[in-house]
Amino acid sequence: MKKFQIxxxxxxxxxxxxxxxxxxxxxxxxxTVTKGGEMALERMFLNPLTEAGEINSRKKMFEFFQKxxxxxxxxxxxxxxxxxxxxxxxxRSYAASMVNSFKRKAMKxxxxxxxxxxxxNGMNASVSLFVKLESFFKKFDSMAETCPYRTIASKALxxxxxxxxxxxxxxxxxxxxxxxTFARYDYRLRYAYSSQINELLGLLYELDLYIAVAxxxxxxxxxxxxxxxxxxTVVSIxxxxxxTVPNAVSNDLLINHLSNLVFLTGANMAGKSTLxxxxxxxxxxxxxxxxxxxSSMHFTPVDGMYTSINVPDNLNMGxxxxxxxxxxxxxxxxxxxxxxxxxxxxxELFKGTNVKDAYDATVAVTEAFSKHRRCIYIVSxxxxxxxxxxxxxxDNMKFVYLPTLLxxxxxxxxxxxxxxxxxxxxxxxxxxNERIIETIRKTTEQQRIQ
Amino acid sequence: MIFRIDKQTTDDLGIFGKNNDRSVxxxxxxxxxxxxxxxxxxxxxxxxxxxxxINERGQIIRFFQEKEIAFPFKSELFDPAESYLSNTDNRTRxxxxxxxxxxxxxxxxxxxxxxxxxxxxxxxxxxxxxxxxDFLENIPDLGPGCPYLTQASAMRDIIYSDAxxxxxxxxxxxxxxxxxxxxxxQILRFNCRDTVKQLLNLIYQLDVFIAVAKYSLERNxxxxxxxxxxxxxxxxxxxxxxxxxxxxxxxxxxxHKSNMIFLTGANMAGKSTFxxxxxxxxxxxxxxxxxxxAGMKFSVLxxxxxxxxxPDNINKGxxxxxxxxxxxxxxxxxxxxxxxxxxxxxELFRGTNVKDAYDATVAVTEAFAANKNCIFIxxxxxxxxxxxxxxxxDNINFINLxxxxDGNVPExxxxxxxxITSDRHGMIxxxxxxxxxxxxxxxxxxx
Numbered sequence: 001m002k003k004f005q006i007x008x009x010x011x012x013x014x015x016x017x018x019x020x021x022x023x024x025x026x027x028x029x030x031x032t033v034t035k036g037g038e039m040a041l042e043r044m045f046l047n048p049l050t051e052a053g054e055i056n057s058r059k060k061m062f063e064f065f066q067k068x069x070x071x072x073x074x075x076x077x078x079x080x081x082x083x084x085x086x087x088x089x090x091x092r093s094y095a096a097s098m099v100n101s102f103k104r105k106a107m108k109x110x111x112x113x114x115x116x117x118x119x120x121n122g123m124n125a126s127v128s129l130f131v132k133l134e135s136f137f138k139k140f141d142s143m144a145e146t147c148p149y150r151t152i153a154s155k156a157l158x159x160x161x162x163x164x165x166x167x168x169x170x171x172x173x174x175x176x177x178x179x180x181t182f183a184r185y186d187y188r189l190r191y192a193y194s195s196q197i198n199e200l201l202g203l204l205y206e207l208d209l210y211i212a213v214a215x216x217x218x219x220x221x222x223x224x225x226x227x228x229x230x231x232x233t234v235v236s237i238x239x240x241x242x243x244t245v246p247n248a249v250s251n252d253l254l255i256n257h258l259s260n261l262v263f264l265t266g267a268n269m270a271g272k273s274t275l276x277x278x279x280x281x282x283x284x285x286x287x288x289x290x291x292x293x294x295s296s297m298h299f300t301p302v303d304g305m306y307t308s309i310n311v312p313d314n315l316n317m318g319x320x321x322x323x324x325x326x327x328x329x330x331x332x333x334x335x336x337x338x339x340x341x342x343x344x345x346x347x348e349l350f351k352g353t354n355v356k357d358a359y360d361a362t363v364a365v366t367e368a369f370s371k372h373r374r375c376i377y378i379v380s381x382x383x384x385x386x387x388x389x390x391x392x393x394x395d396n397m398k399f400v401y402l403p404t405l406l407x408x409x410x411x412x413x414x415x416x417x418x419x420x421x422x423x424x425x426x427x428x429x430x431x432x433n434e435r436i437i438e439t440i441r442k443t444t445e446q447q448r449i450q
Numbered sequence: 451m452i453f454r455i456d457k458q459t460t461d462d463l464g465i466f467g468k469n470n471d472r473s474v475x476x477x478x479x480x481x482x483x484x485x486x487x488x489x490x491x492x493x494x495x496x497x498x499x500x501x502x503x504i505n506e507r508g509q510i511i512r513f514f515q516e517k518e519i520a521f522p523f524k525s526e527l528f529d530p531a532e533s534y535l536s537n538t539d540n541r542t543r544x545x546x547x548x549x550x551x552x553x554x555x556x557x558x559x560x561x562x563x564x565x566x567x568x569x570x571x572x573x574x575x576x577x578x579x580x581x582x583x584d585f586l587e588n589i590p591d592l593g594p595g596c597p598y599l600t601q602a603s604a605m606r607d608i609i610y611s612d613a614x615x616x617x618x619x620x621x622x623x624x625x626x627x628x629x630x631x632x633x634x635x636q637i638l639r640f641n642c643r644d645t646v647k648q649l650l651n652l653i654y655q656l657d658v659f660i661a662v663a664k665y666s667l668e669r670n671x672x673x674x675x676x677x678x679x680x681x682x683x684x685x686x687x688x689x690x691x692x693x694x695x696x697x698x699x700x701x702x703x704x705x706h707k708s709n710m711i712f713l714t715g716a717n718m719a720g721k722s723t724f725x726x727x728x729x730x731x732x733x734x735x736x737x738x739x740x741x742x743x744a745g746m747k748f749s750v751l752x753x754x755x756x757x758x759x760x761p762d763n764i765n766k767g768x769x770x771x772x773x774x775x776x777x778x779x780x781x782x783x784x785x786x787x788x789x790x791x792x793x794x795x796x797e798l799f800r801g802t803n804v805k806d807a808y809d810a811t812v813a814v815t816e817a818f819a820a821n822k823n824c825i826f827i828x829x830x831x832x833x834x835x836x837x838x839x840x841x842x843x844d845n846i847n848f849i850n851l852x853x854x855x856d857g858n859v860p861e862x863x864x865x866x867x868x869x870i871t872s873d874r875h876g877m878i879x880x881x882x883x884x885x886x887x888x889x890x891x892x893x894x895x896x897x
Contacts (some may be wrong), residue, residue: 268770268802322717323860326879333888350876353717354831355804357876365880368889382803411772427771427799427806431813434775436782440817443786447823 004048005304013309037208048287052227058289060148065214073136082129085122089190101183217291225286225297232257239295242278249415259398261370264380265422266402271415272380305343306332322353342375362386387421453497454753462758463729482525486657497736501676501750507738508673509597515663522585527574534571544632577623608649671740681749688744691727698864708847713829714871715851720864721829752788755781758796771802791824811835819843836870
């Protein structure tokens, strides 16, 4: 499997990872019951898939769980006790295990030692866990052949139904069985069957993840994307919005090989960055097969993504903002020219320089990038003149903008994409509404009279 | 008359700051006494707007710098003195009648803390008076024409007053008898309390003068010459930023024919630093303090408004642009209230698209330029706005901070040059980094 190409800057721009950041995309989905589930989720976030087949089968799994509304079959405390017990195998042989058991029994009698009690609690919790899991996984037997979780469920059942573990389901009271029987069971659970049981726990963590992610998807009303295999790149999204922005407005966006570059304009607060982030985050999550903040979507998987949304000034290294941007653009250019299929996002390209330079550089760089038709781009700028020039020169660009409306002197933003290049010139309108020039003239006049 | 400033201005210039090495107040705050530090802060909070007062203070500090006079007091004298004076409770007054056997016994076993505190306060003040007397005696050239004479005479009048004179006869202030301590207590804390306070305040001012003079000598600062308001003089030579290491210095002259300075240059070329240096020098000059320059002459202004790092107010729903518009309006309104202001705008209207920024910069700059009393400094990287303004206004001084390319790394001279910058290094950098080559080469192969 090819590794999805993404770098630190992009992850930071999109705020994808970050367990301790409450507004990161990871923490949006991080609602697993178990620690193991959280770690599995982290692995998925770090390794998006790049093959359409794999993406779609993962997607089917989430879709199934989102529809079925399962509840995670075990409670956290019981699982913690069982996990603690099962993953702490002590004796390497049956005989040693037996000796230890008798020793604990003796200690309990002489010194009221609580070790025996802990072991008993652990075993009881494990038995109860296995019983619950068995009845949970059994449900899938009766489901249709097409149920994507069926194979995993039957694998789990196979592990649970091992002959050596049959005693678990006999209903025997563990507190009443003889010390030697107890020692035998203890040995099986903690040593003889430890690899099977670890496998089973792995399946359980995955189940936790599926249920947790599906629950978020259901609560948020998320939908799934279809990955398609074809040579021409296409990403088509309807009803896209940013998952962590409250009351986000949704937009449709289609990027394909015919128009592989979206040229986005709009005022500063009009929502350009949010839209670009929403697009990139959604495409990233789509590569993980996750439920998405869209109403429908299909896409060809890409090999990676690069964004340049908040390029940090590196004053310590003596770089100006402009130079930092140029370095970043160069890095992306190298990746693009390697022939990979990438999503590239440049927000406010070349804002750190004078207008003439920014205009020239934006036109030249945007045009050169867009010729790589396998890659898709979103470029935003507030040098609208660059858009006008590019419109004449290139036929593979789509020009959209986020409009600003004025309500009195307060700008109001619709956050809805419109076709074309923004011609919002509300700056002067605000200045006129606020009567700035008149105030300056008046006060200057006052001075003259004094 | 007060010199008008606001929080935005002091923040922009870094006048006050948490970190002492990073604020202008911090670098001057080398006083020995706490009271001195407070007096210094007071001076920073209220710059002067009267040329005579400015020059007077400047001359005093300069006098101390030239004579290299050191502050004669130990700092630990002042805390006991202050806390002693702040206790105005009549019941704690010492009385000569209490000098009995009980007191002596308590003194012997050490349980007379109250008395000890009072005695310590009295001793501190007596020592301060003695040291001051000695200090005033030894100031060189303290005759007519000496700028410090007025304050020195005021101090002398106090210490030689009938009430306090007796203190000076105490030879060893650490060993004053109970009876005499009680006598001084009556005088210092009750009869002459206000006079003593006044005297301490003069000493704190002395502390500030000496500390500033010492720092100025270290840094080789200059004393600015203040002219009456409206004289239309404004010249600074060798101006630099006091908080920067190896700062480059620049000279600038403003008069009625060039009261608006239009500054262009690349992002890192030092525009903000120049504007801050200018603002700081003007600020310090209006306090009568030495300035980080080689020479400065100025007509007194009534205030200054800077807009260098304007915070967005997203909470109020303001965009950066709107915040700028609000700020411009505030400045425009202030011009109506006071005549001669210094107004600084860094990167005016950066929070909007180019077309708007251009239009707005031209309109606002042109409107301000009609005012010939105030001094304006406006920076922008919309060079095109400068070209238009050049045609329309005749009182704009166009200056720039150039960028020089060393290979593909831009280097900055930080030296002001005449005219509007014509630096177009952006595309050179893009080309040098070979971005277009990387992208286009691959295209040829695939075709």
